Amino acid sequence: MKTLGIIGGGQLGRMLALSAIPLGVRCRFLVPKDDAALLDFGARYSQLDVAEINDFTHGLDAATTEIETIDPRIFTQVMQHAALWPTPAALDLKRDRRREREHLTALGLPQPKWSQAGIHADLPAACAQVGFPCRVKAASGGYDGRGQWKVNSAADIAAIPAEAAPYTVEAEIDFRGEFSLVAVRGADGDIRFWTPSLNVHRDGILVRTEPDVNGTVSRDEVAEGERCLRTLMQSLDYRGVLAVEFFRTGAGILINEFAPRVHNSGHWTIEGAVTSQFENHVRAVLGLPLGSTALRAPVITWNVLGFWPDRQALLAMDGLAVHDYGKAERAGRKIGHVTLTNPDAAAIASLESLLG
Ligand SMILES: Nc1ncnc2c1ncn2[C@@H]1O[C@H](COP(=O)(O)OP(=O)(O)O)[C@@H](O)[C@H]1O
Ligand SMILES: [Mg+2]
Numbered sequence: 001m002k003t004l005g006i007i008g009g010g011q012l013g014r015m016l017a018l019s020a021i022p023l024g025v026r027c028r029f030l031v032p033k034d035d036a037a038l039l040d041f042g043a044r045y046s047q048l049d050v051a052e053i054n055d056f057t058h059g060l061d062a063a064t065t066e067i068e069t070i071d072p073r074i075f076t077q078v079m080q081h082a083a084l085w086p087t088p089a090a091l092d093l094k095r096d097r098r099r100e101r102e103h104l105t106a107l108g109l110p111q112p113k114w115s116q117a118g119i120h121a122d123l124p125a126a127c128a129q130v131g132f133p134c135r136v137k138a139a140s141g142g143y144d145g146r147g148q149w150k151v152n153s154a155a156d157i158a159a160i161p162a163e164a165a166p167y168t169v170e171a172e173i174d175f176r177g178e179f180s181l182v183a184v185r186g187a188d189g190d191i192r193f194w195t196p197s198l199n200v201h202r203d204g205i206l207v208r209t210e211p212d213v214n215g216t217v218s219r220d221e222v223a224e225g226e227r228c229l230r231t232l233m234q235s236l237d238y239r240g241v242l243a244v245e246f247f248r249t250g251a252g253i254l255i256n257e258f259a260p261r262v263h264n265s266g267h268w269t270i271e272g273a274v275t276s277q278f279e280n281h282v283r284a285v286l287g288l289p290l291g292s293t294a295l296r297a298p299v300i301t302w303n304v305l306g307f308w309p310d311r312q313a314l315l316a317m318d319g320l321a322v323h324d325y326g327k328a329e330r331a332g333r334k335i336g337h338v339t340l341t342n343p344d345a346a347a348i349a350s351l352e353s354l355l356g
Helices: 011-023 037-041 050-057 072-079 088-093 097-107 120-130 154-159 219-235 277-285 311-315 345-355
Strands: 002-007 025-030 062-065 114-117 134-138 148-151 167-171 177-185 191-193 197-202 205-211 240-249 252-259 299-305 320-324 334-341
Touching (some): 002 011, 002 072, 011 037, 011 277, 025 037, 050 072, 062 277, 072 088, 097 114, 097 167, 097 219, 114 120, 120 134, 120 154, 120 167, 177 219, 177 277, 191 219, 219 240, 219 252, 240 277, 299 345, 334 345
Parallel strands (some): 002 025, 002 062
Antiparallel strands (some): 114 167, 134 148, 134 167, 177 240, 197 205, 205 299, 320 334
């Protein structure tokens, strides 16, 4: 029996654990927040001190993380006793959007025109360099659309908080649609892709995602996207699941960002693919053979934001899988997701009205 260490206490760690158990893999958790979705598993809030981390790593076969933004010294310390995937080099790029963009630039991968500003006073020049409209993003700490400001003209810059510095500035893309590619790279360098995910965001937060069963994303776009992921994974000596979010434009695809972990746009793979992103991440990290990423059935996933709709009504729907992360309800917060298998128009309409 193998033992996997999971750093982070949210829904991603929880779903990793749920997929690891049937493989006979025991999970141990390092949970840095006390509102964690993993508390249901008996995981305890950790102070992340040296003694606790040593306890955590004792006898692990490998460790992984669902969060990039914690103190990097924790990763360094874990690595002294256990193999950690992805490596700190990959995690490090996500601590600062400027480093992420610089890395993509160095690899020559397609992305929106961008610049950076160290302090608020640098924003007018950085925005002018990119052109209007543009989007200013806090280099660190943003997620689910937080820490971003659309800038239509120089007059909008004053409203951006100075304490959010440093920033990236990027062209505002008038996209046809958003999609992501989720892939897994195994210990032997084997890379497998799931069907592309079509993503719909509202106010910067993912609300709906589904495998592209109708070929909305063209073959050329998929081929270019896969090239981006291969290049990125190889550059990072990557192991595990990695996701890249893309914009589809009239002039080709552009990388919005990547995530060195399992990703919200891959949640549909639990019901919709032969092997889920979570199971394949566990397999990759432990050096086990990868499972098939083939599509099993058409599915659609919706995030549950803020508050649960009537659960009786949800559970009464045929073919609907409910994933409750065990988190407290709070306006705008991602507290779960639901996935509908073999969706038809009537079921989609009634579900979307239930979810609001
Ligand atoms: N440059 C851009 N042009 C147009 N829309 C954007 C741009 N950057 C972000 N967005 C929109 O905001 C969403 C969230 O932005 P993203 O950079 O992915 O932040 P987060 O880290 O919060 O996911 C994107 O999925 C997209 O819908
Ligand atoms: Mg994003």
